[in-house]
Amino acid sequence: MGLLSNLKKIFTGKKPEEPEAAPEPVTVPEPVTVPKARPEAKPAVKPGDVKVEKKPEIHEKEEKPVAEKITIGHVHMSGCTGCLVSLADNYEGLFTLLDNYADLNYCLTLADVRDIPKMDVALVEGSVCINDHHSVEDIKKARRNATIVVALGSCAAYGNITRFARGGQWNQPQHENYVPIGDLINVDIYLPACPPSPESIRNVAVMAYLLLRGTDEQKELAAAYLKPLMDLAQRGTEACGCDLIYDVINQGLCMGCGTCVATCPVRAISMECGKPNIDRDLCIKCGACYAQCPRSFFNFDVMNQFEAIGEVIDAAMGKGDE
Numbered sequence: 001m002g003l004l005s006n007l008k009k010i011f012t013g014k015k016p017e018e019p020e021a022a023p024e025p026v027t028v029p030e031p032v033t034v035p036k037a038r039p040e041a042k043p044a045v046k047p048g049d050v051k052v053e054k055k056p057e058i059h060e061k062e063e064k065p066v067a068e069k070i071t072i073g074h075v076h077m078s079g080c081t082g083c084l085v086s087l088a089d090n091y092e093g094l095f096t097l098l099d100n101y102a103d104l105n106y107c108l109t110l111a112d113v114r115d116i117p118k119m120d121v122a123l124v125e126g127s128v129c130i131n132d133h134h135s136v137e138d139i140k141k142a143r144r145n146a147t148i149v150v151a152l153g154s155c156a157a158y159g160n161i162t163r164f165a166r167g168g169q170w171n172q173p174q175h176e177n178y179v180p181i182g183d184l185i186n187v188d189i190y191l192p193a194c195p196p197s198p199e200s201i202r203n204v205a206v207m208a209y210l211l212l213r214g215t216d217e218q219k220e221l222a223a224a225y226l227k228p229l230m231d232l233a234q235r236g237t238e239a240c241g242c243d244l245i246y247d248v249i250n251q252g253l254c255m256g257c258g259t260c261v262a263t264c265p266v267r268a269i270s271m272e273c274g275k276p277n278i279d280r281d282l283c284i285k286c287g288a289c290y291a292q293c294p295r296s297f298f299n300f301d302v303m304n305q306f307e308a309i310g311e312v313i314d315a316a317m318g319k320g321d322e
């Protein structure tokens, strides 16, 4: 007891408080170590027991014989480039096409070639402004330099929206000056729609390749596939929703599938009582409904060889290997 405690006891007569007992030190428990499972002892391996796994023999992928590619050019007249965008929408299919079957040797949007070269197939997009002599010369040159000319899309085939657009600028050519390419040159294949589907453009390109480079059998199939589109080219440069009425519905051929409704770019067709009804005031004469209708060209060449044509396209695009 120290001096301070004694003084406190003297003045207060109280016993000094007992100091609090010091807390017992906390003992941290030892970490529990989980014993590791003993690895099972491997049986002794004798050299004779070792079996070397035979690696499967690697067969080199058979290269398919590919004939010389064809050349395709995209000739752009007065159009919105929607058909070219549709061609590009083939994604990987476009690479397959360009790797194996076709070189794009002219395309103002994608290739740096200014003068229209010789080519196997000219895909012509857009109508021709006859006030622009450059356009008129270009379409004539495309015809001279191409083996096959395709009217790609409804503007090239029938004028389509370019015959109705007015714009409003006084110094622009008027809409009646835009004419379908078939008014100026001979066209071999029509592929109308606004725009044609990516698959239909790809199929025409593959079929053109088979027609020009294929075996006799492939040429026959390609000709069967392309014939309805060649027949369209022979029908002339005017189209209308009423073609469906006269040539399909009134002939009792319509099966009410609705393809024409889905195809019309201006929603001029509606289904009523299971049959298409066409608002002629809205129709922009693109010809897509007639071209896409499965009953408009009831072609037995195609019907009879439908499966073979599908197989040859799948094989060409590598789908048979998947």
Ligand code: SF4
Pocket: 239, 240, 241, 263, 264, 265, 266, 267, 268, 269, 278, 282, 283, 284, 285, 286, 287, 288, 289, 290
């Ligand atoms: S009805 Fe529609 S799809 Fe048919 S020609 Fe007229 S605008 Fe084109």
Ligand code: SF4
Pocket: 244, 248, 249, 253, 254, 255, 256, 257, 258, 259, 260, 261, 275, 276, 292, 293, 294, 295, 296
């Ligand atoms: S696409 Fe042809 S068959 Fe189908 S609904 Fe239209 S007119 Fe009829």
